[in-house]
Amino acid sequence: MKLLNKSFLQRLLTGICLTIGFLLITFAGGPLLFIGAFSIVMLIAFYETKLVSKNKFKMNIFGFIILAVAILLLGWTQYSIYNLIPFVLLLIMLYLILIPIFDQNIHIDSVVYFFTMTLYVGIAFFALVYLYLRSPLNILFLAAVAFGSDVGGYLLGSLIGKHKMAPTISPKKSWEGSIGGLIFALISVFVIAPVPYELIMGATYIQPFNNPIVLVVSIVFLTAISQLGDLFTSVIKRYFGVKDFGTIFPGHGGILDRFDSFIAVAIFMMIFTMIATQLGLF
Numbered sequence: 389m390k391l392l393n394k395s396f397l398q399r400l401l402t403g404i405c406l407t408i409g410f411l412l413i414t415f416a417g418g419p420l421l422f423i424g425a426f427s428i429v430m431l432i433a434f435y436e437t438k439l440v441s442k443n444k445f446k447m448n449i450f451g452f453i454i455l456a457v458a459i460l461l462l463g464w465t466q467y468s469i470y471n472l473i474p475f476v477l478l479l480i481m482l483y484l485i486l487i488p489i490f491d492q493n494i495h496i497d498s499v500v501y502f503f504t505m506t507l508y509v510g511i512a513f514f515a516l517v518y519l520y521l522r523s524p525l526n527i528l529f530l531a532a533v534a535f536g537s538d539v540g541g542y543l544l545g546s547l548i549g550k551h552k553m554a555p556t557i558s559p560k561k562s563w564e565g566s567i568g569g570l571i572f573a574l575i576s577v578f579v580i581a582p583v584p585y586e587l588i589m590g591a592t593y594i595q596p597f598n599n600p601i602v603l604v605v606s607i608v609f610l611t612a613i614s615q616l617g618d619l620f621t622s623v624i625k626r627y628f629g630v631k632d633f634g635t636i637f638p639g640h641g642g643i644l645d646r647f648d649s650f651i652a653v654a655i656f657m658m659i660f661t662m663i664a665t666q667l668g669l670f
Contacts, residue, residue, distance in 0.1 A: 398639035403539075406637065406646070414520070414527050422520050422527075423467055430459055430513045433643040433651075436633040437505040437624075444628060445498035451487045454479050455506045463513035466521055480506065512651040515658035522661070525580075530657050532576035533607060534650040537614040540572025541565040558622040566615055573611045574604070606660070610653050617652020621645070 413425045434456060438447050458479040465472035480503070488499055519526035545565025553561045621644055625631065634642020644651075 399542075400639075402637050402639050406640075407535075410531065414524050419467060419521065422524075423463060423517055426513060426516055427460055427463060429643055429647070430463065430509050431456055432634075432636065433647070434459055434505065434509045436642045436644050437502070437509070440625065440628045440630045440633055441498075441501060445501050446494050447498065447502055448487070448491055448494065451483055451491075451494070451502065454483045455502060458483075458506060459510040459513060462510040463517050466514070466517050476510070508651075512654050515654040518658050519654065519661065526657070526661075528580055529577065530610070530653045531650065532580050533573045533610045534614045534617075534653045536573040536576030537569035537611045538618070538649055539569075541569035541615070541618075543572075544568025554619055554622075557619055557626055561615075561619070561622075569615060570608065570611045573614070574607055577603070577607055610657060613656045614649035614653050617649045620652065621648040 413422055417425075435452075438452060441447075458476045461472040461476045461479070465476070483506075484499060484503060487494055488496060516527065519530065541561070542565070545560065545562045545568060549560075549562030549564045551563045552559065553563050553566055621633070625633065632641030633644040636642050637646050640646045
């Protein structure tokens with residue numbers, strides 16, 4: 389069978405290990421373990437953006453430390469008794485102002501690239517903590533959408549994919565795979581829907597999903613975001629001429645290869661939740 393090759397089995401084994409680790413971190417350890425674990429994940433992700441760009445963009449150690457600390461503060465600010473956002477803004481402004489002035493080897497395009505990736509990774513970290521502190525099941529929901537979309541896209545795209553979605557960006561992605569991703573995302577969410585969330589860590593699952601219509605519309609929207617997040621990282625890899633961001637996960641690549649769609653969904657789910665809360669929808 390086309391799928392049952394060494395690469396697929398490697399991806400499957402890595403995926404199973406990641407799933408077990410992900411569930412343990414999310415539900416067994418509490419906020420400190422979750423935020424601590426994702427601090428490491430996000431720092432590695434940011435480091436990967438530096439590795440893939442090394443032939444075009446430069447970053448000195450001082451600039452990397454400034455932006456890495458800014459990312460960590462964005463994630464930890466919601467768990468801290470202090471508002472750390474002003475310090476994040478201070479660090480970013482120091483980077484934008486000082487680095488191009490005092491290191492003439494670093495051009496403005498490098499500064500803009502790393503500034504953009506800092507915001508992307510940092511806001512994603514902020515979003516994950518925001519959603520987790522409201523309820524760990526928010527993380528399970530977005531994982532079901534993002535990873536369900538990834539699995540469905542990979543399986544159906546490999547089996548029946550013929551019509552290319554974005555051939556110049558990611559030649560292997562197809563519209564058939566995109567539809568498969570949506571189907572698997574829907575199935576994944578409805579599989580976890582009966583979970584007795586009130587029994588898990590005493591969490592109150594604040595969600596816009598009591599209405600089935602709203603639930604389906606939300607899944608469709610977030611699945612689209614998931615696939616756009618995948619394409620966004622593909623654009624970066626294509627620009628730098630690399631296949632993967634890293635090799636930390638056999639068969640999957642780096643952090644940003646495995647969590648690209650997860651990160652994108654987290655950001656938009658946070659925004660959606662904030663807006664819905666402000667409007668009094670839930």
